[in-house]
Amino acid sequence: MQLEQVGPYLWRIPRDAERGMRVPGLVVADERLIASIRSDAALEQLANGATLPGIVRAALAMPDIHQGYGLPVGGVVATDAVHGVISPGAIGFDINCGVRLVKSSVDAADIAARMERLVDALYAAIPTGVGSRGALTLDARTLDEVLARGAAWAVERGYGVPDDLERIESGGCLDGADPGKVSDRARERGRRQLGTLGSGNHFLEVQVVDEVEDARAAEALGLHVGQAMVMIHTGSRGLGHQVCTDYLDVAGKALRRHGISVPDRQLACAPNDSPEARDYLGAMRAAANFAFANRQLLTHWARDVFARVLGADARELAVVYDVAHNIAKVEEHVVDGVVRRLTVHRKGATRAFPGQPVIVPGDMGRYSYLLVGTEAAMRETFGSTCHGAGRVLSRSAAVRAARGRRVDLELRERGVVARATGKDALAEEMPEAYKDVKDVVDVVHRFGISLRVARLRPLGVIKG
């Protein structure tokens, strides 16, 4: 794949009309990261993304890009909201997978002696693992409300406070959600999964503010060094997965009906002004609302656990921000001096509007970051930035590398109490399975599409 450097942190795949590219590909990276990206099939997938009808400016990739389904994880594709297309594969299976950061009113040093108890209690209170079922079972009408209202539904039911909603992307509820476009099968999978963590890289961590880089921004968000925090990384579980599966099929059929050709069936798509696209958008927004409600419920149970284990005062867990990294949003952006309405696909990419908190989780042994979005992100990346570290070992390679080792004890030596459900969950997710998130964050910070505010270090983690 031809790749030319066009700036200190920007690389271009030139537009190749023969392969159907309508625009170039652009990768945000430095020399070191681009070396590992070069050998990855992700660049082919990014070039494929550049063929989507109605794509604007470029198919973009963040520095944590890696191979995904259709479009690489770390990809950002903006299409004309009327004359372009929407592609379920360019959003991903875990619709509104995202991250929530919550601040506590206690210092980590004051709860260090009770960390084992705290993590055990969180692990007992929050269902984890593949296929895990929640404390709730929703009837059809209640599920409709969750799908239509998102986190607002949870807060109305007492799972949180109205202030929480002010600190969630889009207020924790996407307008235009259409529960009627979510299949019975997806609904059945979701019915017992609200308030569950899931598996894989999903987690709930107790963290500490390790270092503050932007003192003013940190103070404005109420953060200080030494403060205990909670970070939650999960999405729409089996419901969102089924919505994606259902609409990949719809989009596959739409290709023929609308005379669209794509180089990879995984990039199947439908014109934004077609019934197929409207249906998918309605279902995707409903799944996104399910995910917002999911993170809200986990926050509620974390509050209960903090109060029970640490005392009533510790119940005060306030949302700092909650942001999606697998989603499509219809947004206005300035392109060549003209305001345009675009369908922005972010797949493993985080919205980074000016002043907006951005949460970038790393691996469970090292650290995560809080950043803030910028005007540069609006100019360069349709208001987007990276979403995490990215794997360096496959799951199976990680399990092989961990054979004969005790990852739980290794984490304990690094000061992290870990509890997990799956047999190989800790091995698959061990720190050395991931790139150092610091390298990824350095690039987006230097390029200017989001700026470091604080670094967070894990103290306790529960996983599926």
Next chain:
DNA sequence: ATGTAC
């Protein structure tokens, strides 16, 4: 990511 194969 995922009732990790309907």
